[in-house]
Amino acid sequence: MYRLEVVTPEGVVFSGEDIYQTVINTADGEIGILENHMLLLTNVLPGKLRIEREGGSVEEYAVTYGTIDITGDKVLVLVEEAYPIDEIDAEREKALLEEATEELQKEGLTEDQRKRYERQKFRAETLLNLAKVAK
Amino acid sequence: MAKLSPRDIKRKINGIKNTQRITKAMKAVSAAKLRKAQIQLNATRPYSNKLYELISDLGLYADREAHPLLEIREERKNVDIVVVTADRGLAGAFNSYVIKTALKEHDRLKEEGKNVHLILIGRKAVQFFKGKDFSIVEAYEDVYRTQMNLAFTSKVGEIIANRYVDKKTDEVLIINNELLTTVKYETKIRKLLPIEAEVLEPTKLDTLAKYNIEPTKEEVLEHLLKMYIDFQVYRAMVESATAEHAARMIAMDNATKNAEEAIRRWTIIFNKARQEAITTELIDIVNAAEAIK
Numbered sequence: 483m484y485r486l487e488v489v490t491p492e493g494v495v496f497s498g499e500d501i502y503q504t505v506i507n508t509a510d511g512e513i514g515i516l517e518n519h520m521l522l523l524t525n526v527l528p529g530k531l532r533i534e535r536e537g538g539s540v541e542e543y544a545v546t547y548g549t550i551d552i553t554g555d556k557v558l559v560l561v562e563e564a565y566p567i568d569e570i571d572a573e574r575e576k577a578l579l580e581e582a583t584e585e586l587q588k589e590g591l592t593e594d595q596r597k598r599y600e601r602q603k604f605r606a607e608t609l610l611n612l613a614k615v616a617k
Numbered sequence: 618m619a620k621l622s623p624r625d626i627k628r629k630i631n632g633i634k635n636t637q638r639i640t641k642a643m644k645a646v647s648a649a650k651l652r653k654a655q656i657q658l659n660a661t662r663p664y665s666n667k668l669y670e671l672i673s674d675l676g677l678y679a680d681r682e683a684h685p686l687l688e689i690r691e692e693r694k695n696v697d698i699v700v701v702t703a704d705r706g707l708a709g710a711f712n713s714y715v716i717k718t719a720l721k722e723h724d725r726l727k728e729e730g731k732n733v734h735l736i737l738i739g740r741k742a743v744q745f746f747k748g749k750d751f752s753i754v755e756a757y758e759d760v761y762r763t764q765m766n767l768a769f770t771s772k773v774g775e776i777i778a779n780r781y782v783d784k785k786t787d788e789v790l791i792i793n794n795e796l797l798t799t800v801k802y803e804t805k806i807r808k809l810l811p812i813e814a815e816v817l818e819p820t821k822l823d824t825l826a827k828y829n830i831e832p833t834k835e836e837v838l839e840h841l842l843k844m845y846i847d848f849q850v851y852r853a854m855v856e857s858a859t860a861e862h863a864a865r866m867i868a869m870d871n872a873t874k875n876a877e878e879a880i881r882r883w884t885i886i887f888n889k890a891r892q893e894a895i896t897t898e899l900i901d902i903v904n905a906a907e908a909i910k
Contacts, residue, residue, distance in 0.1 A: 489667055491767055491851055493660030509832050523671075524831040525840050549841055551671055560667055560844070562767045594779055 483536050484517045488543065488559040495543065495564040498535065504557060505532040506550060515557055522552040526561055528608040542567050544612050546605050570613040579606035623894060626887040630880055637876035643707070644869035651799075651862035657765075658859050661852055668848060672812075672841050684835065685782045686842045689811045693787035695732045697754065697780060698722060699773070699809065700746070701793035701853045702739035703861040704761050709868035711794060711802070711861055712741035718804045719792050723751070734786065736773065738854065754780070761861075765854050767847055774847035781810050793853040794860040800867060802860040809849055812842070 486504055488496040504515040507529030526548040533541045548561030582603035586596065621629070681687045700719045702712045719735075719742075726733045737743045737756040747756060755776055760769060780786045789810040796802045830837050 487663075487667075489664045491661050491664045491848055492657070494663050509836070521828045522831065523828050523837055525837055547840075549671060549837065549844070551667075558667055558671075560664065560671065562771075562844075594775060598775060 484554070485556045486533060486559070487557070488531065488545070488561070488564050490561055490564050492563075496533065496541070498533070500536040501533060501557070502536045503532075503534040504559075505530070505534075506545070506559065507531075508550060515552060518554045519552050519557075521554070522550075524550055526550050526559065528605040530567070530612055531559065531564065544570050544609050546609075547601065567612055567616045570609050570616075572610060572613050575606040575609045575613070578602055579610065582606065621886075621890065623887060623890045626883060626890055630883045630887065633876050633879050633883065637873055637880070640869045640872040640876060644866055644873060647862045647866035647869060651859065651866060654855065654859040654862055658855050661848075661855060665848065665852065668841070668845060672845055684838050684842060686778060686810065686839075686846075687812060690787045693731065695734065695784075695786045695788075696726050697734045697736060697777065697786040697789045699736045699738065699777070699789065699791040699850065699853070700742045701791065701857045702737075702742040703857065704740040704759055705861075706741060707868065708861055708865035709871075711864040711868075712739075714804045715792055715794055716742065716745050718806065722790065722792065722806060736776070738773070738850075739857070761854070761858055765851075765858060767851055770850040770854065771843075771847040773850045774843060777809065777850075778843055778846055786810075791849065791853050793857040794864070795856045796860040796863050799863060802864055807849075807853075809846065812845070 483499075484501050485499050486496065486501040487494065502516070505512060506515070507527045509525040509527060512529070526545060528546045529544075531543040531545045533543070535541075543564050544567050545559065545561045546563045548559065551558040551560070579602075582599040585591070585599045586603065591599070681689060698719055700715060702715045706712060723733050723735070732752070734752045734754045735746055736754050737746055738760060740758040743756045743758050746753060755773070757764075757769075757773070777786075777789055781789065788808070791807050791809045793805060794802045795805050
């Protein structure tokens with residue numbers, strides 16, 4: 483049992499003391515975090531954040547880019563956006579996906595622009611998939 | 618001034634009353650928006666605390682040479698100023714304070730022989746600086762209503778970060794209004810880059826060495842530093858929006874009071890004019906009666 487906090491610039495999205503396991507998508511692939519996990523600092527990628535409480539109840543969120551700070555008794559998820567999966571705004575993600583796909587086809591993009599649109603594309607695709615699976 | 622008839626005065630009073638109705642409504646709207654903005658502002662606190670914490674710990678683990686965004690340059694030939702105003706006016710001196718401060722800073726840096734470039738957020742800043750003799754990197758208008766979020770500020774942050782890494786700028790300042798109390802705001806100048814030493818002050822030296830950092834320290838650091846810049850721009854916008862609504866609330870309160878005073882003054886003038894008309898009429902009647910005798 484450990485403490486988990488999910489924080490975005492728009493506020494604390496989740497905060498709980500009785501966490502059994504957290505599953506999250508990181509730069510190194512999907513990881514599950516149990517109590518006394520090794521100290522780890524890594525980047526979070528868009529995907530599903532699954533929180534299992536000690537009592538067996540499960541909550542699922544969609545998160546975008548960020549960072550996760552793991553210590554044995556406390557886990558901090560710092561992400562740009564996080565919300566319950568059924569609150570994914572499919573219209574918005576579709577628009578983001580369209581924009582990114584269109585931009586990526588253009589020639590003469592700088593390295594940074596290409597990177598940004600690829601990030602945007604990955605995020606939109608991931609969230610759209612999550613929304614689809616949830617339905 | 619030509620003498621106004623009582624009817625003209627009445628019309629004027631009604632005009633003022635209508636204006637007062639509008640200012641009163643605007644005050645109420647600003648009060649509601651202020652509450653919302655304050656909630657949004659308070660919500661940024663946990664994030665900023667945690668983000669600072671993470672960066673400070675990493676900042677020591679790494680060092681100033683660990684990432685180009687951490688670099689401090691001796692000679693700062695180019696300075697960028699991010700000017701954050703509101704999109705709308707009617708908020709007293711709210712926007713002109715920011716513009717004045719930015720102008721002063723611009724001129725001061727120019728005098729020191731530096732190249733100054735502006736990044737403008739908010740229509741009022743764009744209206745003032747555009748088309749004049751300023752070097753503008755990017756100008757954003759009409760952003761508060763729909764784009765006060767990280768998706769927008771990360772675009773701005775990316776431009777800033779790239780300019781710094783590409784050595785197009787050696788120092789980045791951000792100027793915006795911040796609310797001190799409900800009735801007082803102040804224009805603040807903050808240094809966005811290079812990142813100040815206190816941000817990098819470590820908080821948990823003891824555990825740091827035991828951390829595993831994946832994929833690499835540099836990648837996590839880069840990500841965190843970019844989040845930091847994006848967030849600073851976001852925070853400046855939220856601070857500015859909060860102060861804007863407070864400023865407009867005060868301005869509209871004053872306008873409502875002024876209208877009250879104007880109504881009072883014009884009512885006295887109206888009463889006098891009416892009295893005068895009655896008196897004139899009476900004199901006419903009396904004179905006529907006298908003449909018939």
